[in-house]
Amino acid sequence: MAFGLISRSLPIISRTAVRSCVIQTRFYSSPNKKTLPSLSMEGKVCMVTGAARGLGNEFCRAFIQSGCTSLAIVDLKEQEAVDAAEALVAESCVNSNMKPEDFNIIGLECDVSSERSVQKAYQQIMDTFGRIDSVVASAGIVENYSAFDYPFDRIRRLYDINVHGAFFTAREAARNMIPNGGGSIIFIASMSANIVNIPQPQTPYNASKAAVKHMASSLAVEWAKKNVRVNVISPGYMLTKLTKTILAHDPELKKTWESLTPMGKMGEPEDLSGAIVFLASDASRFITGSEIRVDGGYCVI
Ligand SMILES: NC(=O)c1ccc[n+]([C@@H]2O[C@H](COP(=O)([O-])OP(=O)(O)OC[C@H]3O[C@@H](n4cnc5c(N)ncnc54)[C@H](O)[C@@H]3O)[C@@H](O)[C@H]2O)c1
Numbered sequence: 001m002a003f004g005l006i007s008r009s010l011p012i013i014s015r016t017a018v019r020s021c022v023i024q025t026r027f028y029s030s031p032n033k034k035t036l037p038s039l040s041m042e043g044k045v046c047m048v049t050g051a052a053r054g055l056g057n058e059f060c061r062a063f064i065q066s067g068c069t070s071l072a073i074v075d076l077k078e079q080e081a082v083d084a085a086e087a088l089v090a091e092s093c094v095n096s097n098m099k100p101e102d103f104n105i106i107g108l109e110c111d112v113s114s115e116r117s118v119q120k121a122y123q124q125i126m127d128t129f130g131r132i133d134s135v136v137a138s139a140g141i142v143e144n145y146s147a148f149d150y151p152f153d154r155i156r157r158l159y160d161i162n163v164h165g166a167f168f169t170a171r172e173a174a175r176n177m178i179p180n181g182g183g184s185i186i187f188i189a190s191m192s193a194n195i196v197n198i199p200q201p202q203t204p205y206n207a208s209k210a211a212v213k214h215m216a217s218s219l220a221v222e223w224a225k226k227n228v229r230v231n232v233i234s235p236g237y238m239l240t241k242l243t244k245t246i247l248a249h250d251p252e253l254k255k256t257w258e259s260l261t262p263m264g265k266m267g268e269p270e271d272l273s274g275a276i277v278f279l280a281s282d283a284s285r286f287i288t289g290s291e292i293r294v295d296g297g298y299c300v301i
Helices: 054-065 078-092 115-129 152-180 203-226 241-248 251-260 269-280
Strands: 020-025 045-049 070-075 103-109 134-137 183-188 228-235 291-294
Touching: 045 054, 045 115, 045 152, 054 070, 054 078, 054 134, 054 269, 070 078, 070 115, 078 103, 103 115, 115 152, 134 152, 134 269, 152 183, 152 203, 152 228, 183 203, 183 269, 203 228, 228 269, 241 251, 269 291
Parallel strands: 045 070, 045 134, 070 103, 134 183, 183 228, 228 291
Antiparallel strands: 020 103
8 A cells, every 4th residue: 555645644543442233234146157166255254354445345345246145344433334334235235136134244343453452353253153264454554754754653553553453353363263173364465565665655664564474474384284374465556545535636646656567557456356255265275374466567577
């Protein structure tokens, strides 16, 4: 994630207890196209952090389109998580032949930088579904300051969310997965784990994503024999609502990013759908400690 030279302010972090709202939903049934059965998310309980908007929200959509009917949308504000679920339902009802009672979505308020908040979110998930199979740690923030200008309290908060938040999310996932036979955890790192973005300065962000990438490798080894797989998706420049807004004020920056990308364009959030379903599903059952870069070729030049 890279948002140009504009320093955007961070959301106010709530440290209140996790609250949840269970809502009954309905989703469309995907067209009856043949695909590899092991790619199906049918019967799997999924959880995505930072899922009220952006890439996390797109991962939820991909899981639903692949047959998932039990899903926890986790984000800082309960209302935003619930609204996201409702919007997804409305969209998914188009051409639907499924019944509302076939689906169960919970919108959870959780601050991933608080271990206690993450533990409460998992408790809600276990109380509701009794198990958790696939978890995506997508919550993350970015800011652009030069190293000399970056206030330390903001650096600390970035690491609390991007690094410690990913760790808390994964550790509680594994604790709950292992008694039920295992599961799949996916960290959303960034191409910034591998390269240095230009022209915008974002050293702590880049370092945080490199940490997330190596954390995934390390946890993958720790938990390999427990059947908990840990993998990474590293997106390049993606056109989320947020990046679109920022680039609207700086069209030159978009041209710069596109010119640095071999495919000559930014990615759409749905360009990550195949990778997320692959890593979350049984189709990747012998893959752990891997990184899939979805960056239009950025990292290879
Ligand atoms: N968009 C890109 O181009 C891009 C590229 C590479 C990597 N990424 C990574 O993908 C992930 C998602 O990025 P995005 O573009 O969707 O960002 P986004 O800002 O659109 O969405 C991030 C979500 O995380 C939530 N969040 C923030 N702090 C949180 C916290 N403490 N606890 C719980 N939720 C919190 C926000 O409320 C928001 O809903 C991030 O980890 C980001 O670093 C994004």
